[in-house]
Amino acid sequence: MTQLKKGTLAVWGGETERFPYGATTPPIVNSVTYAYENLDDWYDVAIGKQEGHIYSRNTNPTVRVLEEKITALEGAEAAISFATGMGAISNTLFAFLTAGKRVVSLKDIYGGTSRIFLDFLPSYKVDVALCDTTNHEALEAEIAKGCDLVYLETPTNPTLKVVDIKRLAAAAKKVGAVVVVDNTFATPINQTPLSLGADLVVHSATKYLCGHSDAMGGLLAGKADLIRKVYQFREINGASLQADPAYLIARGMKTLELRIERQNASAMKIATFLKAHPKIDDVFYPGLESHSGHAIAKSQMSGFGGMMSFALKGDYESVKTFLHGLKLVHLAASLGSVSTLAGPPRTTSHVELTTAQRAQLGIPESLIRYSVGIENLDDLLADLTQALNRI
Numbered sequence: 001m002t003q004l005k006k007g008t009l010a011v012w013g014g015e016t017e018r019f020p021y022g023a024t025t026p027p028i029v030n031s032v033t034y035a036y037e038n039l040d041d042w043y044d045v046a047i048g049k050q051e052g053h054i055y056s057r058n059t060n061p062t063v064r065v066l067e068e069k070i071t072a073l074e075g076a077e078a079a080i081s082f083a084t085g086m087g088a089i090s091n092t093l094f095a096f097l098t099a100g101k102r103v104v105s106l107k108d109i110y111g112g113t114s115r116i117f118l119d120f121l122p123s124y125k126v127d128v129a130l131c132d133t134t135n136h137e138a139l140e141a142e143i144a145k146g147c148d149l150v151y152l153e154t155p156t157n158p159t160l161k162v163v164d165i166k167r168l169a170a171a172a173k174k175v176g177a178v179v180v181v182d183n184t185f186a187t188p189i190n191q192t193p194l195s196l197g198a199d200l201v202v203h204s205a206t207k208y209l210c211g212h213s214d215a216m217g218g219l220l221a222g223k224a225d226l227i228r229k230v231y232q233f234r235e236i237n238g239a240s241l242q243a244d245p246a247y248l249i250a251r252g253m254k255t256l257e258l259r260i261e262r263q264n265a266s267a268m269k270i271a272t273f274l275k276a277h278p279k280i281d282d283v284f285y286p287g288l289e290s291h292s293g294h295a296i297a298k299s300q301m302s303g304f305g306g307m308m309s310f311a312l313k314g315d316y317e318s319v320k321t322f323l324h325g326l327k328l329v330h331l332a333a334s335l336g337s338v339s340t341l342a343g344p345p346r347t348t349s350h351v352e353l354t355t356a357q358r359a360q361l362g363i364p365e366s367l368i369r370y371s372v373g374i375e376n377l378d379d380l381l382a383d384l385t386q387a388l389n390r391i
């Protein structure tokens with residue numbers, strides 16, 4: 001199905017075979033176990049000689065539909081799913097990084113991932129090197145020292161820093177390291193890391209893929225032999241996705257292209273509007289020419305996404321006045337939903353850091369992260385205008 005365009009794959013990926021009863025949507029199979037009339041068939045499925053399911057911790061027909069959908073959209077050979085995005089990330093890291101191995105990654109990585117790098121992997125005798133996110137020379141130098149895994153994320157949270165996947169994947173190839181990219185912010189509609197040289201792409205499906213903030217999941221797609229290795233780990237540690245959330249995520253993904261195109265367009269207009277607003281100090285959006293990562297983003301992304309952050313002129317009191325004044329927004333963690341979400345990194349993703357530590361990461365106290373929903377653009381602009389006028 002690879003010759004089909006993404007909007008088509010989002011709908012038909014994993015859904016081209018007939019479902020039981022002629023159902024035109026994937027059945028939600030909540031069965032834990034699968035019965036066989038013939039022991040020989042059961043045996044053949046168990047050893048992988050025949051297609052089929054045995055136990056839902058390992059594989060499940062509804063979950064399989066979702067895995068095939070992300071395989072198609074990312075242009076991958078195979079994919080597996082997890083109960084959450086962190087399930088996908090931790091299983092991937094722990095499957096590859098055993099004692100004595102070395103990983104190179106970024107300082108601006110997602111908070112949960114960063115905890116694995118700082119709090120857990122070192123105690124398993126894994127060497128972790130976290131580099132300044134946009135310093136490609138430093139990243140290349142660390143990779144060239146030798147490593148087993150290069151773990152990237154782009155754009156990053158909350159200041160939307162951009163890293164050059166092609167360039168760093170090339171550096172990783174030279175030392176034989178596996179390249180993993182967290183593609184949660186971009187989604188396969190805007191960016192396909194595998195086509196830029198990555199070996200694996202990981203998603204918090206909880207965000208844009210699901211798109212409605214009503215199901216959690218994680219996905220990993222890429223080379224079949226690497227997926228197999230992580231699958232064998234997940235099969236035993238049990239961070240498997242259930243059929244119900246798999247159905248909701250696959251359902252959400254059917255409108256992924258429509259939602260992302262809308263969010264790309266609205267975010268660009270909103271970022272441009274905020275950039276010119278007298279009460280705004282700075283806007284971080286990779287679509288703006290003023291953004292430090294704009295050139296790389298332009299070369300590897302087909303759209304700049306629905307995530308942005310901006311700093312108000314003023315202190316944290318102004319942030320409160322502004323956010324409490326917004327009407328078309330959920331003040332909440334998470335991102336990538338049909339409804340607009342906003343919050344200060346000071347309270348959400350970077351709450352555990354001190355003001356000085358946040359400053360070191362380039363996160364001003366008055367920074368607001370804004371996840372643009374699919375609402376009417378004029379309504380969102382009017383809402384931002386009236387809330388800014390309150391300051």
Ligand SMILES: *Cc1c(COP(=O)(O)O)cnc(C)c1O
Nearest residue numbers: 084085086087110184204206217
């Ligand atoms: C939310 C998020 C995760 C973690 O996913 P969960 O589904 O919350 O476990 C990982 N990476 C990024 C970039 C995220 O935004």
